[in-house]
Amino acid sequence: MRFSAEQEELRTTVRTLVERRGGTPQREPGVASEDVAEDVWRLLAEQVGAHALAVPEKLGGAGYSCLETHVVMEELGRALTPIPFLGSAVLTTQALLACDDAPARAEWLPRLTAGTLVGALAWAERGSFGTDAIATRAVSDSGGTASGSPRAQPTSGPSWRLTGVKEHVLDAGRAGLLLVAARTDRGLAVLAVDRAAPGVTVEPQVPMDLSRPQGRVLLDAAPATLLTSHGERVMRHVLDTACTALSAEQVGGAAHCLDMTVAYARQRVQFGRPIGAFQAVKHRLADMYVLLESARSASYAAAFALANGAPDASAVAALAKSSCSEAFRTIAGEAIQLHGGIGITWEHDCHRYFKRAHGSALLFGSPEWHRRRLAHGLGLTGGGNATRIAGSPQVADRESGTVRG
Structure with missing residues (x-):
């Protein structure tokens, strides 16, 4: 599971574009920079062609696979770039590609890949x-x-x-x-x-x-x-694609949390020493690193399985969604703890990554739900539907992040 030199160059290009354009939310409560987001969205379409990466050439795309999309998602997750790439360029486009060939698909696909729709x-x-x-x-x-x-x-x-x-x-x-x-x-x-x-x-x-x-x-x-x-077939493909792409974003966000926590531990001085010199802090940073690398391996495995059409792609996607969700939540929480008082202020980035970690963990199904899917797929359960959330409506609401009543 190694990305090619061209794919790594794509990673560098996207990261540089996002950093130069400042494609992150502003610090005011609940306000994102719409001008910045629109700029990043447009440049990704026009200069990088990111929206068309996983679209076949015969349909006007770049003819690559979900691996290139995975690279882009990881970098957007690192910066929490507030653009509709996941929902539009990944889910909608891939769902449309999985549908039957029709004039309607030919009408909408070029606009989606160009970023104008x-x-x-x-x-x-x-x-x-x-x-x-x-x-x-x-x-x-x-x-x-x-x-x-x-x-x-x-x-x-x-x-x-x-x-x-x-x-x-x-x-x-x-x-x-x-x-x-x-x-x-x-x-x-x-x-x-x-x-x-x-x-x-x-x-x-x-x-x-x-x-x-x-x-x-x-x-x-x-x-x-x-x-x-053939909606069942399409939605199975969409679920695998969604879990795989989201796991890339979660890995990118978790990686940034670790990077900024390590940087803070090196510069924050307490008792005459950087806090990173204390053994207790070192151990927690090491645990964060192990979690991150384990999640990265699961995410990359899902991407390569999906790109190669592996028979176990659905199982690996469920594994990636579950493990990456829990790793990101844990790493984001540890980042706040190790930052101390500054970590809970609105002015710091920590809270945004913490919110994204918990929100994305419930998106497309909770880790527990995907573990049940995985167990069912492996024949470890006594029956039931692999795509059904068992239990009462209250349980289903809790697992999806919806609060009723």
Whole structure:
């Protein structure tokens, strides 16, 4: 699992671009620099071509794999760059690629890869990212079904109506295109919806991490275009892609937490010595390093497995999401502790990484949920659905980070 010289050069390019443009949230409470974020988003598309890295050349992309996307995600996670790269350039684009070839896909894909259109994947419902929780309904205007009949084939115009509620939709307020997983009479399907279409309402949610906006999408007979009737296959691929990409971001954020904590331990003097000279601090820094490298190995393993189409890619993605989530949460918490008083102030970066660590741990399913998926995939459980969150609605809400009532 080694990245090529070209991939490492991509890493350097993205890091330099982000550092020079200051692509991090500002320090004012709840305020991000929208001008800076737009600048970074535009330059990544125009100068780096980051949005098109994992898109085949025949569809107008760069023809690379998820490994290049992994590199970009790690660097964006290091800086907590507040751009919709994960939701639009990764999830929406990959979901669209996994759908059936259609005029609608050809219409939207070039705009997504150019960065002129932001997409969002409307997926989670009732506090769960499992497909069993999806209750949104899709009904054909023509009375057709999603069974493969001519009337059900994807077309260039809306021919379906969607009704339901989607939660935890990344960058929903900014998105111009929504890809929605919904039920038809033949199973799960994926449909495209214009954000400005009648019957579409987006309610902003207030997440723990303000640099990653989320929204609740309400669909009331909203016009939609069918992209594929093989929704289960597409959503399995999207879940693996989401977990793998997010693990890269978590590794990048954890690495920055360790770097700034080591730097602080070298310069903070107590009792006439830098605090990094004390054995107790050394041990905690060493533990952080071991956690980081273990998480990095899991994340890279998931990326290479996904890129190579390995049969165990889903299991490795679940492992990466679980281990990287817990490592980032622990490292971010330790960073605050070792920074002492300055670590809990609003002026310091520590709290932003702490919030991102806890928010991303619950995104796309909690570590516990993915361990259950992994155990089921390995045949270590007595039964049940590998993508279902077991337990009461209260349990599901807690694991997804939603608070009801």
